[in-house]
Amino acid sequence: MDRSRNTQLRLLSYGVIAYMMLAFAWWSVLLFIKNRDAYEAKRDTMRLMMIAREEIPPTDEAFYSTPAFRELKKRYESQEYMILGEASVFVLSLAIGVWLINRGYHREVTAARQQRNFLLSITHELKSPIASIRLVLETFQRRELPKDKAERLIHNALMETERLNKLVNDLLLSAKLDSAYQLHEEPVNLPQLVEDIFEQMEAKYPQASFTFNKQTAIEDTLGDVAGLTSVVINLLENAVKYSGEEPDIEACISQHGATIRMDISDQGIGVEDKEKSKIFEKFYRIGSEDTRKTKGTGLGLYIVNEIVRAHKGKITVLDNQPRGTIFRIEIPVVREKGKQPVTDNQA
Ligand code: ADP
Numbered sequence: 426m427d428r429s430r431n432t433q434l435r436l437l438s439y440g441v442i443a444y445m446m447l448a449f450a451w452w453s454v455l456l457f458i459k460n461r462d463a464y465e466a467k468r469d470t471m472r473l474m475m476i477a478r479e480e481i482p483p484t485d486e487a488f489y490s491t492p493a494f495r496e497l498k499k500r501y502e503s504q505e506y507m508i509l510g511e512a513s514v515f516v517l518s519l520a521i522g523v524w525l526i527n528r529g530y531h532r533e534v535t536a537a538r539q540q541r542n543f544l545l546s547i548t549h550e551l552k553s554p555i556a557s558i559r560l561v562l563e564t565f566q567r568r569e570l571p572k573d574k575a576e577r578l579i580h581n582a583l584m585e586t587e588r589l590n591k592l593v594n595d596l597l598l599s600a601k602l603d604s605a606y607q608l609h610e611e612p613v614n615l616p617q618l619v620e621d622i623f624e625q626m627e628a629k630y631p632q633a634s635f636t637f638n639k640q641t642a643i644e645d646t647l648g649d650v651a652g653l654t655s656v657v658i659n660l661l662e663n664a665v666k667y668s669g670e671e672p673d674i675e676a677c678i679s680q681h682g683a684t685i686r687m688d689i690s691d692q693g694i695g696v697e698d699k700e701k702s703k704i705f706e707k708f709y710r711i712g713s714e715d716t717r718k719t720k721g722t723g724l725g726l727y728i729v730n731e732i733v734r735a736h737k738g739k740i741t742v743l744d745n746q747p748r749g750t751i752f753r754i755e756i757p758v759v760r761e762k763g764k765q766p767v768t769d770n771q772a
Contacts, residue, residue: 435530442523446516453512460508464501471497539723543708546722550592553720554585595724598655599707602731612761613648615685616678622657623676630665633672640679647759652732659725660689660752666719668693668749683758692749701742705730 481487561582616639664674668691677688708723733740738756745751
């Protein structure tokens with residue numbers, strides 16, 4: 426309902442603007458013609474009067490060379506330019522106005538769609554683990570279970586609580602990133618941090634293959650351990666989520682001068698070029714809520730990007746070969762004041 430009303434209003438405003446443009450064009454042409462008529466009438470009267478007063482002989486050359494005619498013609502031409510100039514400025518301002526209205530409208534529509542997607546996905550993301558945990562508890566309440574089955578159910582319920590916990594943490598973190606996010610800086614050994622997270626991931630996703638590759642010595646850098654951990658976990662979780670049955674994931678870390686580079690690559694479904702800049706927007710998920718099969722909120726990459734930016738770094742999305750995606754993070758090394766650079770090889 427609201428949407429069709431918006432479209433009607435937009436069409437109405439386009440109609441009014443188009444009418445104004447046509448009306449203005451018509452008035453401009455009319456003014457142009459009237460200006461020329463006035464000039465010609467003045468010119469002819471002036472000529473007749475000059476001939477009558479015998480100031481000039483009745484030839485064209487004699488009249489066209491008089492200062493009075495030249496002055497009249499100059500004034501007429503400058504009025505012509507003025508009309509043309511005013512008309513162009515008016516049309517240009519209207520065109521810019523239409524463009525701004527259109528851009529604002531599209532932004533509103535996109536924001537509303539993302540908000541709707543977010544609400545739908547968050548409701549689903551909150552309800553489904555709660556329902557699973559409830560089912561497990563009800564099963565325990567109703568009957569005695571064999572030990573192996575009970576353990577499996579407990580494991581599933583714990584996984585669901587972890588999902589809930591991550592969701593709530595992501596929501597809190599993104600709210601913090603929106604307002605006042607303070608980096609809690611301490612020395613970080615990035616290869617160690619990634620290796621620790623890899624261990625957790627290997628235990629959590631036994632079907633996936635994780636390869637860690639450290640290509641050069643890496644200096645310790647000042648950074649926010651919790652934030653950087655969240656960056657790596659989000660990228661690895663996505664790599665698993667968007668890779669199908671047997672994810673093949675690699676992390677590669679190297680230092681180039683005063684920049685640490687970390688590539689997290691998968692062999693999954695890949696990201697189309699036109700989506701590459703959009704996926705970092707808050708709540709943005711590729712596709713629509715009705716057709717998408719994976720679970721998520723569209724917050725992960727927003728958080729990743731904000732935390733990387735808070736470390737004065739940048740993140741880029743590249744195509745992996747033969748398929749899949751590489752998320753490349755580059756952050757500058759920040760050394761502790763008064764300390765010599767320490768590489769993890771020396772440590
Ligand atoms: P979520 O995973 O909760 O949807 P994210 O912000 O983490 O939200 O990601 C945004 C979108 O980017 C995802 O919906 C997905 O379509 C796409 N995406 C993220 N990581 C990958 C990846 N490794 N491979 C393919 N697509 C990805």
